[in-house]
Amino acid sequence: MQLCRAYRDVFLSLLAPQLIMNVWDEVPQEYIAIIKDQLGALEDKTERHNNLEQIVGRRWMPKPLWAVRNYDHDGIEAWEKLSGIPSSHSRITPYCIYIHVPFCRARCGYCDCYAFPLSKNEQRHIQQYTDALVQEIEMWGSQELLKERIISTVHFGGGTPLMLGISNLDRIVNALKHNFCFSSKTELAFETTSSMLTEEILASFNQLGFSRIHIGVQSLQEDVRKKIGRRESPKTVLEKIRCAVRFGWIVSTDVIIGLPGYRNPGILDDLDSLMENGVEGFSIYELVQSPRNRLFFDQFHLTQQPILDKFIMFQTAFQHLLKHGFENCLYNHLSKHRDKNLYFTSPSRHEDLLGIGTIADGYFGNFQYRHSTYLAYLKSISEKNPGFEGGLVRSAAEDVYRQLEVEIRSGKPDPLVFVANIGYEKSMDLFAKWIRLKMICVDPSGDSCTLTPNGAWFIGKLLSDAAENIDTTTFIY
Numbered sequence: 001m002q003l004c005r006a007y008r009d010v011f012l013s014l015l016a017p018q019l020i021m022n023v024w025d026e027v028p029q030e031y032i033a034i035i036k037d038q039l040g041a042l043e044d045k046t047e048r049h050n051n052l053e054q055i056v057g058r059r060w061m062p063k064p065l066w067a068v069r070n071y072d073h074d075g076i077e078a079w080e081k082l083s084g085i086p087s088s089h090s091r092i093t094p095y096c097i098y099i100h101v102p103f104c105r106a107r108c109g110y111c112d113c114y115a116f117p118l119s120k121n122e123q124r125h126i127q128q129y130t131d132a133l134v135q136e137i138e139m140w141g142s143q144e145l146l147k148e149r150i151i152s153t154v155h156f157g158g159g160t161p162l163m164l165g166i167s168n169l170d171r172i173v174n175a176l177k178h179n180f181c182f183s184s185k186t187e188l189a190f191e192t193t194s195s196m197l198t199e200e201i202l203a204s205f206n207q208l209g210f211s212r213i214h215i216g217v218q219s220l221q222e223d224v225r226k227k228i229g230r231r232e233s234p235k236t237v238l239e240k241i242r243c244a245v246r247f248g249w250i251v252s253t254d255v256i257i258g259l260p261g262y263r264n265p266g267i268l269d270d271l272d273s274l275m276e277n278g279v280e281g282f283s284i285y286e287l288v289q290s291p292r293n294r295l296f297f298d299q300f301h302l303t304q305q306p307i308l309d310k311f312i313m314f315q316t317a318f319q320h321l322l323k324h325g326f327e328n329c330l331y332n333h334l335s336k337h338r339d340k341n342l343y344f345t346s347p348s349r350h351e352d353l354l355g356i357g358t359i360a361d362g363y364f365g366n367f368q369y370r371h372s373t374y375l376a377y378l379k380s381i382s383e384k385n386p387g388f389e390g391g392l393v394r395s396a397a398e399d400v401y402r403q404l405e406v407e408i409r410s411g412k413p414d415p416l417v418f419v420a421n422i423g424y425e426k427s428m429d430l431f432a433k434w435i436r437l438k439m440i441c442v443d444p445s446g447d448s449c450t451l452t453p454n455g456a457w458f459i460g461k462l463l464s465d466a467a468e469n470i471d472t473t474t475f476i477y
């Protein structure tokens with residue numbers, strides 16, 4: 001195995017210069033100097049072999065807390081603890097709701113989400129799951145003081161929430177409205193594939209109060225779509241987006257760097273088409289290997305794709321959006337006009353998160369909980385436990401990390417939050433390093449900082465830098 005890897009590395013090091021040249025050929029002239037500048041800042045002059053392929057590949061995302069240490073409480077205890085917590089928080093601070101729907105029409109090979117198709121007994125599963133969600137909503141709704149706090153947004157993610165069907169989603173939204181406090185500003189949003197969207201759905205959901213939709217377009221290039229199993233033509237996808245925009249929806253979408261055969265100029269053409277058709281927000285991801293998509297990586301030999309190649313495409317997409325007036329509202333989400341991406345940006349507004357449904361995480365203050373996987377969720381939901389797997393209380397050090405993490409992920413890290421948590425000297429050293437590596441830049445006003453495309457790419461590195469500066473020996477990261 002190691003020998004194979006060694007051969008692969010030799011092969012890539014011989015091939016990389018060639019591929020890198022090709023990738024630069026695909027970058028519009030106007031972005032080349034900016035991207036080379038970003039890349040140049042990363043070069044480590046102290047290393048003898050300054051291999052950029054290795055440098056841009058040195059990154060990883062930290063795992064969530066529940067994945068790195070044991071829960072403090074099982075599901076029943078966690079619910080008992082939580083029953084008091086929502087009331088101890090400010091009555092005026094809004095909070096947000098996330099509802100996870102794990103069903104999809106088919107499983108896409110590249111996808112890393114907790115989602116699966118329902119081949120057998122589809123309607124029975126849908127009914128059971130809807131009943132469980134409504135039961136959980138009512139349990140939370142029994143917490144009187146939680147009821148008084150305004151909801152900023154309800155975000156249905158997945159999976160494909162539309163798999164529940166209009167009448168079940170109608171039932172869930174009515175349960176939410178009955179149990180919680182909606183204001184005229186509460187935004188209802190859902191994620192979907194374009195293939196599940198119809199004019200009827202857009203009209204009905206408008207009437208239910210939904211106004212934002214995140215469409216997993218992934219790519220508009222015919223050959224790429226074929227490889228990832230998307231059957232709709234790019235023309236149909238764009239027609240549906242136009243229809244949503246006509247109905248007044250805020251539309252955002254994904255761009256996934258690293259899909260097989262997805263390169264420039266295709267990526268930039270897609271961004272242009274999506275912008276022209278009214279998309280107001282873009283999440284830029286790199287396709288990352290995980291146990292759920294390993295076969296897809298093998299099928300298309302994706303592990304052999306030079307990381308530097310992907311880094312340059314990522315940077316180009318980012319620069320293109322910046323050029324067109326989009327701004328970071330999260331480290332990897334650029335938006336303009338009305339798209340505020342309220343669910344993903346809720347931590348920067350210091351909102352609590354009420355997660356509902358299988359594998360949904362939630363937190364109130366420093367108490368975090370997580371729901372069980374699908375079958376265990378259905379089995380465990382009862383009047384004593386809303387389907388929790390467990391809960392934990394963040395330690396003081398974990399709380400500090402959480403605050404720094406929120407700042408970094410927001411795309412606009414506030415130095416004052418760092419100073420308050422890890423002290424002046426460490427904060428200044430950290431920010432000086434990030435500025436030197438062009439991970440962040442100081443805004444023209446001099447008052448705030450913004451993550452650059454380098455920072456977005458190395459988000460995991462920024463998080464680990466922050467973690468290393470937290471003064472404790474017991475902190476698990």
Ligand code: SF4
Binds near residue numbers: 108
């Ligand atoms: S990409 Fe979307 S539709 Fe495909 S399996 Fe993942 S969540 Fe479902």
